Amino acid sequence: MTVRVSSAAGVLYIVPTPIGNLADMVPRAIEVLQTVDLIAAEDTRHSGKLMQHFQISTPMISYHDFSSEQKAQDLLDRLKAGKNIALISDAGTPLISDPGYRLVSAAREEGINVIPIPGACAAIxxxxxxxxxxDRFAFEGFPPAKNSARRAFYQALVQDSRTLIFYESPHRIQASLADLLEVFGPERRMVMAREISKTFETFLSGTISSVLAIVEQDPDQQKGEIVLLVAGYQPPEQQEELSPEACRVMSLLLDEKLPVKQAASLAAAITGEKKNRLYDWALTR
Incomplete structure (x- = not known):
């Protein structure tokens, strides 16, 4: 069903804000924020500093994931009355693991024009x-906070051939990397990007095991805004050449509910096969 855009209604602008360096703010975003009737901000106190820096005096109200339906309806009513509103989050592009989906979806259903302003996004x-x-990637947002749920979340993605992108909080980064190691194996390539566009921007590149080792040894790598990128799954070469005995041993160990990493280590010691090949075999079993 196609919804016609109402010519009498205002416009909902989706406006990105800097993820670190204030110079990342694009001129068009500044112009929109200066000229709209209202700014709906994730946190008005946080955004107030940005507005002050760019000398933007447009009125602001708070709008976030926990805002009431009535607040969303109030914004829709203003838009239908011809007011232009800019939606911003604390940093980056709204809706990308930030508030705004409900409002944008409702605005579209009401025939209100929604215009995105391209700009900063940590994932991209x-x-x-x-x-x-x-060329192919999947943004998966924040993994679950609890270990068991996070491992199950990662397990569902282990054979995805696309580059996988996650956001992670600093206080969970060690546990999250440990779960990545457990599920994806030690040799899967990954990159951890931290504090993008800020003074202490860091990119750690290597295998999951090597990145985890650095993070464990350096407390500074456990701070700030973090993006995790994991290389997509590639079928192991010559997987069919695993000996029948190695496959039998791995099957027995996995049937006993041993973790894949532990089963691969034991089977390697028993059969002489390489641990990584046994691990990869288990993932496609």
Whole structure:
């Protein structure tokens, strides 16, 4: 069903804000924020500093994931009355692991014109500089906070051939990397991008095991805004050449509910096969 855009209604602008360096703010975004009737901000106190820096005096109200339906309806009513509104989050592009989906979806259904302003996005910035394949990728947002749910979340993606992109919080980064190691194996390539566009911007590139080792040894790598990028799955070469005995041993160990990493280590010690090949075999079993 096609919804016609109402010519009498205002415009909802989706406006990105800097993820670090204030110079990342695009001129068009400044112009929109200066000229709209209202700015809907994730946190008005946080955004107030940005507005002050760019001398933007447009009125602001808060709008976030926990805002009431009534607040969303109030914004829709203003838009239908011809007011122009800019939606911003604390940093980056709204809706990309930030608030706004409900409002944009409702605005579209009401025939209100929604216009995006291109700009800063941590996921895309990290991907562009990661050196991992960028022709096909999947943004998966924040993994679950609890270990068991996070491992299951990663397990569902282990054979995805696209480059995988996650956001992660600093206080969970060690546990999250440990779960990546457990599920994806030690040799899967990855990049950890931290504090993009800020003073202490860092890119750690290598295998999951090597990146985890650095993070464990350097407390500074456990701070700030973090993007994790994991290389897509590639079928192991010559997988069919695993000996029948190695396959039998691995099957027995996995049937006993041993973790894949532990089963591969034991089977390697028993059969002489390489641990990584046994691990890869288990993932496609």
């Amino acid at each position: 910035a990290a991907l562009s500089a990661s050196g991992l394949p960028s």
